[in-house]
Amino acid sequence: MKRALSVLKPPPDLTISDWADQNRRLSSEASAEPGQWRTSRAEYQRGIMDAISDASTDTVVIMSSSQVGKTEVVNNCVGYHIDQDPAPVMVVMPTERDAETWSKDRFSPMARDTPCLQGKIANPRSRDGTNKILHKRFPGGHLTIVGANAPSGLASRPIRLLLCDEVDRYPFSAGAEGDPVNLAKKRTVTFWNRKIVLVSTPTNKGASRIEAAFEESDQRRFWVPCPACGAEQLLIWGQVKWDKDEAGGHRPETARYHCADCDMPWKDEIRWSAISKGRWIADAPFSGTAGFHLNEIYSPWVRLEAMTKAFLSARAGGDETMKTFVNTSLGETWMEAGEAPDWQRLADRREAWAPGTVPERGLFLTAGADVQKDRIE
Template sequence: MSETKTTILTLPGTQVMHRTVARVLKALTPPPELTISDWADQNRRLSSEASAEPGRWRTSRAEYQRGIMDAISDASVETVVVMSSAQTGKTETQLCAVGYHIDQDPAPIMVVMPTERDAETWSKDRFTPMARDTPCLREKIADPKSRDGNNKILHKRFAGGHLTIVGANAPSGLASRPIRLLLCDEVDRYPFSAGAEGDPVNLAKKRTVTFWNRKIVLVSTPTNRGASRIETAYEESDQRQFWVPCPDCGESQVLVWGQVKWVKSDRGEHRPETARYECIHCAAKWDDQTRWATVGKGEWRARRPFAEIAGFHLNEIYSPWVRLEAMVKNFLSARAGGDQAMKTFVNTSLGETWVETGDAPDWQRLSGQREDLPAGLVPEKGLFLTAGADVQKDRIEVDVWAWGRGLESWLIDHLVIEGGPADPACWARLSELLGRTWQHASGVPMSIARLAIDTGYETSAVYGWARQVGFAQVAPVKGVEGFNRASPVSGPTFVDATIAGKRLRRGARLWTVAVSTFKAETYRFLRQERPTLEEVTAGAAFPPGTVHLPGWVDSEWLKQLVAEQLVTVKNKRGFAKLEWQKLRERNEALDARVYARAAAWILGADRWSDKQWDDLERQVSPTELGTPAPAVSRPARPARQRRSVRSNYMG
C-alpha cells in the first residue's frame, strides 16, 4: 500500500499569524506555581550602579524580604503594607514584584512615587538597570532607543500588560487607566491631595476596582503619629513582626532599640564601637555577625487575625547592611541635634512614627519650679532678648524673654499695654518699649533684639505701626497650623498694607510661623527633668532648652502658658491630622512665648556657631576697657526719659 504525502501550503503572512497566536496564548497561560522570592532567586540580577552587592539576587541575604515578596504573590492577600525604616531593601522587594509580573504573570502595573521627579528617578536609576541586567526581562521590554513608543521613561509596554510610573502630585496620571498591580512607594511623602481630586492613595486604588485579582502594595517610612498614612494602613492589617531566636537560649523575640547596649568610658564618654544587641530573655550579647545570622533564622508572626491585609513592620536592627555602631552614632548625634534630628532617627532608623510632644504640663508643677529671679534682671547666661506681642481688642500683652546657649530661656518681664490697636497711645507705649533696656547680671544694659508681633487681629494697624518703627527690630508674624521642624519660620514676604486709608503695594514684611512646632517644643522643654537645687549648687547644668520661670508670675499666667493640648482629629474625608485645641479661653502667655521664640529663630539663634555664642558672651562681660554695647541689639539711642510701662496685672 503506497503512502500518501500531504503537502501543507504556507500562505503569505501565516507564520506571522502563528507567532501572534502563540504570544496571545502565552499571555493567557496561567502563571506557574512560582513565588516572587523563587523567581528573584532564579532570575534577578543586581546592577552595579543600583546596588552595593551586584550579581545574583539572594533572598537569604535579608531573609525577612521573603515573607513580604511572597505575600504579594499570595492569591489570598489583596493588600500588602510595609512600614519600614530605611536600609531594609523595601524598594528592591517592589522591583522584584514588578519583574515577576512582567515575566511570569503579565498585568497592567502602576508604580506611584511621591512626585513626578521621583517617578523619573525610579524609572531611570532602579527599574531600567534591573530590566537591562536580568536576562528574562531584557527580551520582554522594548529597546529604549526604539521609536515605537513601547519603552518610554514613565510608560513601558510588554506582552500582556504595561508598566506606568506616576507621581502622586499628578492627578491625571493616577486616573488614567485600569490597574491590576498597584505599588505605592513612600506614601507618607504624598501630598494631602492630588490637585483637587483628593487623597492620591484612594485615587490610585480606584484604578484597581475592575480586577478581581487586584493587588495593592503600600510601602513607606512613617512620619508623625496620627498623620501617617502607612501607620494607619498597618494598624488595619494583621500586623506582622519578625521574630528571631536567640542563639544562646533559643527564645524568640522582636528586635527593639531598647535592647541595643553600649558602654561608657570612666569619663562618661559613649563608646559606640562596643554596641551589642542584648537578648531580652538571657541577656546574651550579640555582635553584628551573630545578629545577622540570627535574623536569617527568623519568621513573621501576625499580631491580629488575617483579613486580606498583610502588614509588615521592620527597623534597621534587622538590616544586614547596617552595623550597630553606626546606629548608635546616629542616635547620639540625633539626640544632640534636637527634635528634628531625633524625629529623623525615629522615622528612618526605627521605622516608627514620631510622637509630637503636645500634652500640656500641669501648671501646679510649673508653679513649684519657679525660681527666685528678680523682675527685669537678665541672668548671667542670658545673652540676648526677644519679645512676643499678642494683640487683643483692648490691650497688647508683651512677654520679654532672655535666651542663652542651647535655647535655654528666662522670662524677664511681662507687660500689659492697655488701650488696644484702636488707641494711638497704645502703639506709642509699645514703641517706647523698643527703646527700653534691661540690666544684665554683669551690669550691661540690654535692649530687645527683635520683637515679633501677631498680625491676626487688626492686621492693618499692626502693619502701619511696624512700618513706622521699622522692620529692623520688629517682625510682624502670621501663625499657620502644621509642623515644620526643618524651617518653622519662613519669609519675609512683602504684603500689601493699608496705611491711613491708603493701600501700599508690598508695604509690609510678613514672617510665617508654624506655631505647632514652637508650641510642641515649649511643652517638651517644660517637661524636662531638672537638676535639684543641691545638684545645681554642686555645679550641675540645666539641660538645653530649659525654661526658667520667675517667682513673680502668678497662677493665671501659668495657666495661659499651658492652655492648649495637641489632639488627633479626622477631617471630613476621614484623614487624621494633629490639631491644637484650647483647654481654656485665655492663652496669651503661650502665644507670646511662641512669637518670642520665632523672633529668636529669625535672628538666627538656631543656626549660630559656637564662635558666635562666644562673641555674645564677650559682649555682656565687663572689661577693663569699659562696658561693651548691648548684646545683639540695635545701636544705643540718645538717652531720653522713658516712662516704664508696667501693669498692675502681676501685682
Template sequence: MKVIANNTLRLFRDIVKRVAPPPKLTVSQWADRSRRLSSESSAEPGQWRTDRAPYQRGILDAICDNQVETVVVMSSAQVGKTEILLNSIGYFIDYDPAPIMLVQPTLEMAQAFSKDRLAPMLRDSPALRGKVKDVKSRDSGNTMLHKTFPGGHITMAGANSPASLASRPIRVVLCDEVDRYPASAGTEGDPVSLVSKRTTTFWNRKRILVSTPTIKGASRIEAAYNESSMEQWCLPCPSCEEYQPLTWGQIRFEDVTLRCKFCGFHHSETEWKAGKGKWIPQKENKKVRGFHLNELASPWKRWDTIVKEFLEAKAGGVEQLQVWVNTSLGETWEEQGDQVEEDTLVKRRETYEADIPDGVLVLTAGVDVQGDRLEVEVVGWGAGKESWGIKYHQIIGDPSQPGVWKDLDEFLARVWRRQDGYGMTIACTCIDSGGHHTTEVYRFCKAREHRRIFAIKGKGGNGIPFIGRMSRTPREKCALFILGVDSGKETVMSRLKQEFEGSPGYCHFPRNENRGYDEDYFRGLTSEKRVIRFHKGVPRVEWVKKSGVRNEPLDLRNYATAALEIVNPDLDKLAEVGLTIKNPSMRKQRRVLSKGI
C-alpha cells in the first residue's frame, strides 16, 4: 500500500508540474535565462547578461508591467537600444505570445532588421528555435517580413509604407528610430499614430518607442519623453552617495573625471560606475514610462573616447557637433539663430586673385532648369569642406533648343585656373530634372555620365537622406539620384552660419565683377528659413520661402553640395599630400590625384 501511495503521489506531482502555469518572469529575467547573443550581430556572443548594462533592467521590466501601456526610450547610440527591442520580441514569442509589429523608418530597414538581427536570435536562442518554423519549409508562415509562432505572429513594417502599417490588430507595437520616420505614411498620416490604432482592441496593449533624438521642437521621441515619467539613470557619488544623472557639463577634460553636483568632488569613470544605479522619475506617470540615457552610462564606450569624439566634432563644424549631441548625449539639437542674414554674407565677400583660390581642391557644379534659361553655380571645395563660390552663371534661351545645352556643355568643360597656373575641371555636376524639360535633361546627362554629369530630382520631407541610391530612368536609361533637399538645405544653412574663416564648412564668396555674386544672389541664397509646423498635432520641419524672392541660388548651392557628396573625395587627404603646394615638381602628382577623385 505504501508503494502504491508513493507512486500515486509522484503521479500527481508530475501532473501538477505539467498543468501548472510557468513561473512569472519579467523580460530581463527571461533574457538572462533564454537569450543567446549571436556572433555576427554582437561583439560579446553567448549568454545574455542584463547586469552587463544594468540600466536596461528597468526598461525591460517596464515592458511587462501591467500598469504600463507605453515605454519611451530617448537615448544616445551605444547603449543597447536594439537589444532591448530584441529581448522584448523574444519574451513575447516564447513566454507571452501575442501579435507583434516592429516598425522601422523604411521597408528596406525592416528587411535588414529581420535578416541581420531577428533571424540570428531565433536561430541561436534554444527557447525560440522551435517556435518559428524554417523559412524554407512549405506553409511555414515565415517570410522575411512576417513570421508566425504558436499564439501569435510578428510583422516587420516600414513607416514609409502605409499598406504595411494598416494591417491586422496588433497587441505589441515596437517603433524603432521614430525620429527618422517620415511626417506621413503616404497620405495616411503620422506613422506612429497610424500603427498605434492597431492596438486599441487589446486591454493589455503595449507600445515601445525608441530613438535617438534630432531637432528640438520637431523630435517625436522628445515629445513622447516629455509626456512620460521622464526617468533618468542615476548613480551615487562615490564620496557623498547622492544619486544624480551623469551629465556632460560635469565632465572635466583634463583628467576625464566627473564632478559631483552635490559635494563637488571629482571621480573617475570606474569609481562612478562601481555604484549601484537606479532610475529616478521626474514626473508621476504610471501608464507612460520614459527613460533617457547618454553614452556616459554605457559599458561599451569609455569616457576618454567620448571626450575625444566631442573635440573632433567641435573642430569639424556645426554639422558634426549636431550629430555628436544627438548620438552621444541623446539630446535634441537646438539651432543658434533662426536665419542667416543676407547682409552678413554680402559683407563677407573677398577679392579672388585668380579663377580659383589656392585652397580649392575640387570643383563641383549645380544646374537649375527654368522655362527660359539655365542657371549654374560652380563651387570650389577645400579641406574640412570649406567652400568658395566660383561663378554664378545664367545661360539665357529656351532649353528645348539644342543651342542652350551646347553652351552649358562648353561651360561645364571649362578649365579653371589657380594663380600658379594649375588648372582644374569640374569633378561632378548635378542637374535638376524635376521641373522643366525633363527629357532634355536626361538626354544631356546620359551622354556625359563619363564626366560625372548626373540628373537629380529633389524630394522634400523629414528623414529623407541627402543622397539616395542611384537608379536608371525607364526610357533614356539615365543615371538619376534622388536628393533629400531638406537635409541638404540644413547642411547649407549650418555652413553659412560659420563665422570664422578657415573653420570646417566656412563659405567664401567673391567680390570680383562678373562672378554673379551680387545682392540678388545673396537674397536668393537666404530666401528660405526652417520653421516647425504642426500637422494633425504632429510637429514637422518645413522650409518656407520668403514672398517674392527667387530661391534658385539656394537650390544650386544644394545641388553643388550634392555633387560633392556623390563624388566623395577625401579632401583632407588631398590637402595633406600637397595638392595646394605651389611646386612645379608636384604638378604631375596633383594631376594624378585629381583624376583619381
C-alpha cells in the first residue's frame, strides 16, 4: 500500500540540474570524465535543464553544435523522472539501431552507476519482461525507446515526457504515417503537464526541423561577460583569431578568442572561466516554448586549436566539408551557394567588428544607404 501511494506524491522541488548534481554518476564507458556529475562543468546546461523542469514551459528546443553535452541533458531528464517524478517517458532516436545504441551505451550505464536508480529498473536478465532493450518499467511509469523510422513505436501509447534527439536526422515520414515528430507529439495530448524536448544539430536551411522549432521559440542565446571590460557578448566564430608564420602558413596552436568590445584575447582557460559566468537571454517573447542555441566555442571540452584545424580542413575540402563544420561546430544551418540569392551570399560574408574600430589592414571606409521617401535605411 505504501509503495502504491508513493506514486501519488506531488512532483518534488528539485530541478533536473539539482537532481543531477546530487545523484548523477557518469560512467567510464560513456564519458571522458567519469564520476560525480557537475552542472558547473558546463554552466549553460543549468538553464536548459531548469527550463525542462519549469511548469510553465511546454516545449524545449535545443539547436546546437556537437560536443556541448546535449545528449547528457536528455539522460538527466530520464534519470530525474525515473527517480523523482515517475511518468510515461519516450525517447525517440533517428533509427531503431540508434535507439538500441542509446539504450545500451548511454542509458544502461547511467541506470547501473547512479545509486538512486539502482533497483528501480528490473535486472535485464529477469524473465518478467519489464526490462527489455527498448522498453523498461519502473514504479509509476515506463521508458519507451523508439526509432523515428518505426511508426508503430511512435503511435503505441500515451506519453507525458517526450524526448526527441537529433530530429534533423529523422526521415521525412515514418512509413505512411507522416512526420515522425508530429506523430510522437500526438502521444502527449492527454497530459496537461506534458513536456516535449526537441534536440538536434541543424542541417540545411529551409529543411531543418530544429531551426523551424527554434524560430517559434523565445530564442535564448548565451551571453558571456569579458573578464577585462565586462561587456556581455555572444561567442561567434568571427572573433576567433590565430597567427600565421613568415611564409603565410596558419598556426592553429595560437588560436584565441577576442572580446568584441575591448579586443582582449582569451586563451582557452580564460574563455572557459568567462563562460561559467554567462547567462541566457531571450530574443523573442516567451509563449510556452523555450529555445536554446549553442555553438562549439562554448564547450568546455573543445579547444580553439582543434576548432581552427577543423575549420581550415573544412575550407580546403570544399562545400561538403564546410557544411559539416557549419552544422556540427557552429550549430547553424547551411545554405547551398547555388540556392542563395545575391544579397544572401553578400550578407553571409559579413564580419563582426566593434563600433568605432577599423579592421587591421583597412585602407578606406565606405557606406551604403537605401533612400526611401520618408527615411534613409
